[in-house]
Amino acid sequence: MGEELKTKVYKIQLTPLEPYTFGTDQGLSFAGIENSRGKESYYVLSKMVPEQTTIWGMLRYVMLQKANLVESDFGYSDDNKRKKMETLIGKNSFSFASKIEQDFGRLIGISPIFLKDPAEKLYMKNPQNNKSTMEYCPIEMEDAARKSSRGKIHFPKKGEYDAKMGTAQGWIRIEPLMKQEKQERVISMPVEEKLYTAIRKTGTDDAFFKRKAFAMKEGYAFVVYAEVKEEQESVFPEKTVCYMGLKKSAFKFEASLTDKKTIQDVVDDVSNVFKNAGPQWTIAMSDIVLLAEGDQKYGDDFYIISGRKIQNLETQYQSTERGYAKRLKRSKVQYNLLDSGSAFYGTCMLNLDNKNHKKLGYNYLISTKQ
Numbered sequence: 001m002g003e004e005l006k007t008k009v010y011k012i013q014l015t016p017l018e019p020y021t022f023g024t025d026q027g028l029s030f031a032g033i034e035n036s037r038g039k040e041s042y043y044v045l046s047k048m049v050p051e052q053t054t055i056w057g058m059l060r061y062v063m064l065q066k067a068n069l070v071e072s073d074f075g076y077s078d079d080n081k082r083k084k085m086e087t088l089i090g091k092n093s094f095s096f097a098s099k100i101e102q103d104f105g106r107l108i109g110i111s112p113i114f115l116k117d118p119a120e121k122l123y124m125k126n127p128q129n130n131k132s133t134m135e136y137c138p139i140e141m142e143d144a145a146r147k148s149s150r151g152k153i154h155f156p157k158k159g160e161y162d163a164k165m166g167t168a169q170g171w172i173r174i175e176p177l178m179k180q181e182k183q184e185r186v187i188s189m190p191v192e193e194k195l196y197t198a199i200r201k202t203g204t205d206d207a208f209f210k211r212k213a214f215a216m217k218e219g220y221a222f223v224v225y226a227e228v229k230e231e232q233e234s235v236f237p238e239k240t241v242c243y244m245g246l247k248k249s250a251f252k253f254e255a256s257l258t259d260k261k262t263i264q265d266v267v268d269d270v271s272n273v274f275k276n277a278g279p280q281w282t283i284a285m286s287d288i289v290l291l292a293e294g295d296q297k298y299g300d301d302f303y304i305i306s307g308r309k310i311q312n313l314e315t316q317y318q319s320t321e322r323g324y325a326k327r328l329k330r331s332k333v334q335y336n337l338l339d340s341g342s343a344f345y346g347t348c349m350l351n352l353d354n355k356n357h358k359k360l361g362y363n364y365l366i367s368t369k370q
Helices: 054-064 077-090 265-275 355-359
Strands: 006-015 108-111 113-116 122-125 146-148 151-153 171-173 192-199 207-214 222-231 239-244 249-257 281-283 306-309 311-314 329-331 336-339 344-346 365-366
Touching: 054 077, 054 108, 054 222, 054 239, 108 265, 108 355, 171 192, 222 249, 222 265, 265 365
Parallel strands: none
Antiparallel strands: 006 222, 006 249, 108 222, 113 122, 113 222, 122 171, 146 151, 192 207, 239 249, 281 344, 281 365, 306 336, 311 329
């Protein structure tokens, strides 16, 4: 009999070692992988922060590397090795559309993505209802509800919202007096724009594209917590180099064991910071997955939200095809996300019960209700 599996939570720190590009669904396709629009753009945009799905896929790959289960040609024809892979990371890639709870082997779940500063302080996305640049101070709402196209809701008091300034941006320190760190002070504006050759999906022509990249200031890093089941030996290396994004940018990977029991413990620590921090606002600590295009009942009152679309890119480890591109499958369906930092005055009414989404660090809310 093998050793008893124990549940542990690791802090994973990811420090960019070079400018990186986390592509959007716009534009570029590469060999064998179509984008959703069926066309390409000469200018490739980038997100400043990786998607939860990107972090998830990277962790599964690092786990396979640690266990010496990665084949250089991605050819996994050995049945014994494939069974070991299935035990370690599960049989299939994550799917937004799965109707049943997926099993990912030893990897139980991850937290939303945080930022770490040079003083080792953690930051989360700044709530969009925050009007302060020094601490969390939510927009003040009128006492009485008024009629609107959605029925009676509360509106911000006069002078509480400046349309020219827009909603709050950046990242906020997770501590009782939360000093806001504006986004441009954590992640720089593009530092690299260059032309490089990418293969069109026809595979016959070469075309040039501009790529936007971001560089993170010294001392800052992405942080995510990972909950795993393991024996005495860790499923993660203590230190290594991993690769994410377009052009496979290098990141320093560091895993350290915490005293947390579950990912929910991490979320509760953040939530406790916001307790009694003002009126009854509900804040999206993570991105929120909308179950359907028509799912528009976000909240029962006023809310400030932003969103975007995302597609699944699945790695078919169990396939007998050789070569990386042949093992990738992009979903034809686009899924709608609400951005972390979205804020709901009153109650968020979205259905957030999907266990698969929660495993990837989606659908976490925190409340400031007194």
